[in-house]
Structures are given as structure tokens and as C-alpha cells.
Amino acid sequence: MPFYIERGEIPDKRHITFKKENGELYREELFSTHGFSNIYSNKYHHNMPSKVVRVEPYTVTHGTPWDPELLVNYKIDTKRSDGKGNFFTARKKQTYNADVAIYTAKVTEETNEFYRNAYADEVIFVHEGEGTLYSEYGTLEIKKWDYLIIPKGTTYQLKFTQYDNVRLFVVESFSMVTIPKNYRTETGQMLETAPYCERDIRCPELQPAIVEKGEFPLVIKYGDRYQKTILQWHPFDLVGWDGAVYPWAFNIQDFAPIVGKIHLPPTIHLVFTANNFVMCNFVPRLFDFHPESIPAPYYHSNIDSDEVLYYVDGDFMSRTGIEAGSLTLHPKGVPHGPQPGKTEASIGTKETFEYAVMVDTFAPLKLTDNFKKCMDKDYNQSWLED
Numbered sequence: 417m418p419f420y421i422e423r424g425e426i427p428d429k430r431h432i433t434f435k436k437e438n439g440e441l442y443r444e445e446l447f448s449t450h451g452f453s454n455i456y457s458n459k460y461h462h463n464m465p466s467k468v469v470r471v472e473p474y475t476v477t478h479g480t481p482w483d484p485e486l487l488v489n490y491k492i493d494t495k496r497s498d499g500k501g502n503f504f505t506a507r508k509k510q511t512y513n514a515d516v517a518i519y520t521a522k523v524t525e526e527t528n529e530f531y532r533n534a535y536a537d538e539v540i541f542v543h544e545g546e547g548t549l550y551s552e553y554g555t556l557e558i559k560k561w562d563y564l565i566i567p568k569g570t571t572y573q574l575k576f577t578q579y580d581n582v583r584l585f586v587v588e589s590f591s592m593v594t595i596p597k598n599y600r601t602e603t604g605q606m607l608e609t610a611p612y613c614e615r616d617i618r619c620p621e622l623q624p625a626i627v628e629k630g631e632f633p634l635v636i637k638y639g640d641r642y643q644k645t646i647l648q649w650h651p652f653d654l655v656g657w658d659g660a661v662y663p664w665a666f667n668i669q670d671f672a673p674i675v676g677k678i679h680l681p682p683t684i685h686l687v688f689t690a691n692n693f694v695m696c697n698f699v700p701r702l703f704d705f706h707p708e709s710i711p712a713p714y715y716h717s718n719i720d721s722d723e724v725l726y727y728v729d730g731d732f733m734s735r736t737g738i739e740a741g742s743l744t745l746h747p748k749g750v751p752h753g754p755q756p757g758k759t760e761a762s763i764g765t766k767e768t769f770e771y772a773v774m775v776d777t778f779a780p781l782k783l784t785d786n787f788k789k790c791m792d793k794d795y796n797q798s799w800l801e802d
């Protein structure tokens with residue numbers, strides 16, 4: 417989505433004849449969003465992408481709803497819900513609403529199945545692991561701590577170099593995930609004042625078209641339902657494409673944080689936006705430089721947001737008992753902030769080395785049995801004095 421690019425061979429104009437050496441037509445596929453009113457790509461296939469041999473049932477269970485009697489501040493250790501599976505079957509749904517679903521996954525195995533999320537964009541934060549994203553648009557190297565932003569409808573696979581410790585934090589968005597508007601000019605270029613820019617964004621490199629006939633299993637996710645569609649031709653058969661819809665990668669370490677003289681709100685940590693929720697990230701940065709500044713955050717009631725924070729690495733200055741893979745959920749209605757001693761301890765400190773990813777939703781979040789299994793039952797009382 418970031419900007420227009422082109423890859424491989426494309427004809428001079430859209431929707432004109434474009435022929436292979438043998439005189440046959442390449443098959444143009446317009447991949448458009450919001451009807452025909454938003455960004456799009458034009459893809460040129462060796463074969464019709466609609467050649468389906470058959471469709472089969474397919475089941476993946478990501479978790480079941482859990483409705484707690486009382487709402488409190490929550491902390492969970494997501495590793496407690498670890499299971500087995502590939503890059504899409506291993507996902508454990510932790511919390512969700514109508515706009516967004518948040519999963520954690522320990523990926524233990526590779527699959528040769530192709531995967532497509534038909535209803536949602538995906539932001540996959542690669543907490544642990546490295547490898548390659550394969551897609552119809554080309555390949556992208558996967559590095560540790562990458563965000564992989566995958567538009568809905570993209571056919572792709574993730575393959576990791578090893579499966580000892582591959583961990584993903586996955587955000588499924590039922591609206592388009594975009595770069596915040598306030599980071600871009602009216603015509604789309606990223607502003608000089610934005611904390612990241614086009615040079616930080618990695619786009620797919622098209623590989624030679626795979627022109628193979630056979631049976632190619634494509635697992636399609638429709639909300640909570642799945643089905644397996646057997647394609648007659650390998651889906652990565654593009655000779656070229658152009659446009660603004662494609663998967664891309666951005667590494668959290670390339671986020672250049674904005675710092676202030678006194679504490680700035682999380683708005684400055686914004687990394688992606690979507691309808692009814694935002695994503696922020698916390699990265700190593702110098703603290704506020706007023707001589708009497710308090711670097712730890714104030715207690716806050718952001719009454720329009722449920723706040724999910726996923727802890728990635730480093731020292732989490734405002735929280736106790738937090739490790740990489742911990743996740744906190746602070747629902748609207750109850751203020752939260754540093755635990756006892758943390759505010760005082762932050763005074764005079766010059767910098768922080770924390771990495772964390774945050775999802776702030778404007779509609780209330782619901783929980784799952786995975787979340788219940790991972791809960792730290794003492795967290796809600798952790799602000800009380802000993």
C-alpha cells in the first residue's frame with residue numbers, strides 16, 4: 417500500500433493485449449480495493465487465476481470466546497497458550513472485536529499450502545524467527561522484529577529458516593491498514609517529520625514466474641471459517657505487476673522515535689492506522705529532557721480505548737513482572753499507569769531500551785479461552801502497596 421511500484425514485465429497501457437512469445441494472452445487481474453475507488457494493482461498471470469479444480473472443507477480452531485464476569489486490568493503470558501502448527505494454523509486468538517483480532521503464535525512447522533485471508537489485512541510482527549515471505553507479488557526477506565503488512569486477498573506463504581523458536585504477534589484488521597495520514601503529504605509522500613519513511617519500507621521482489629500445472633492447495637480464511645481451494649495452476653505465475661497493493665515489510669528498529677522536553681502521549685509512537693484502532697510501538701529512545709521531567713507515564717484514563725501492549729524486548733520501565741511475550745490489556749473505565757516505585761525510579765533516567773507493540777482499540781475487546789489460560793491472576797492488584 418505505501419506507494420506505486422512496478423515489477424517484471426507489464427504492457428504499455430492497462431487493459432490492452434499483452435502476449436506471450438507463443439502468441440497467447442497473459443491474463444490480467446485487477447486487484448482493487450473499496451470497489452474501484454481506492455488503491456489497486458494490476459497483475460499479469462500466465463494462466464487464468466480462476467481455474468479451480470475443487471473446493472474442500474478445512475478447519476482451524478484459533479480459540480473460543482470467554483466472557484469474564486468482571487472487567488479488570490489484565491496481564492497474560494502468551495507463551496502459556498503455545499501450541500503447534502504452521503504460520504496460520506498455530507495462531508492462538510487472544511482478544512478481538514468487530515474491527516480487529518489479536519493472535520500470538522509459536523510456529524513449529526512448515527507447510528506447502530498457500531494461504532489467503534479474504535476478509536482482513538494482516539500485520540504480522542515477527543518476534544522471533546527469520547526466513548522468507550513468498551507471494552504472487554514476489555519474495556520478501558523476513559527479519560526478526562519485522563512487521564509484515566499483508567493486504568487482504570494476498571496469496572502468500574511464510575517459510576522460516578528453522579522452527580525451534582518462531583514467534584509471531586498477529587493483528588488481523590477488518591479494514592485497510594495504512595501509514596498514518598499525519599505522516600504523509602497530501603499527495604502521499606512521507607513527511608520529513610514522520611518517524612519512518614519510504615527508505616525503511618521493503619517491497620517484494622518478483623521471482624521468475626512458476627508455470628506449473630497440477631493441484632495447488634490454497635487455504636482461504638473467511639472470518640472464522642476456512643476452506644481449501646485446489647488451484648489448477650501454481651498461484652505464483654505472474655510475469656509482472658504494478659500498483660499500490662502488495663505485501664511490505666518494516667522493521668521496528670527502523671522507527672526513529674520522536675522525543676520531547678516533557679512526557680509526550682503515545683500518539684508519537686503511532687506506526688499504523690486502521691478503522692477504529694491504531695498500532696503504536698515503543699522503541700529505545702532518549703527520555704524527556706526537562707530537568708524535572710518524569711519519564712514514566714502519568715496515570716491515564718484514555719476512556720475511548722482498550723489498550724493492548726505486547727512486550728518484545730528490554731526493560732519495561734513502568735511495569736513489574738513483565739517479560740518478552742507478556743501482554744497487558746487495560747480496558748477503558750479504569751485508570752492505569754506505573755506500578756508502585758516505578759515513577760520515582762524513572763526520575764533522572766536518561767534513556768530506555770524497551771521494545772513493545774501496542775494496539776489501541778476504540779471499541780471494547782472480547783477475550784478467549786487462550787487469554788484465560790495465560791492470565792496472571794494477581795496483576796489487577798499489582799498497584800497495591802505491599
Ligand SMILES: [Fe+2]
Nearest residue numbers: 716723746752
Ligand atoms: Fe496506557
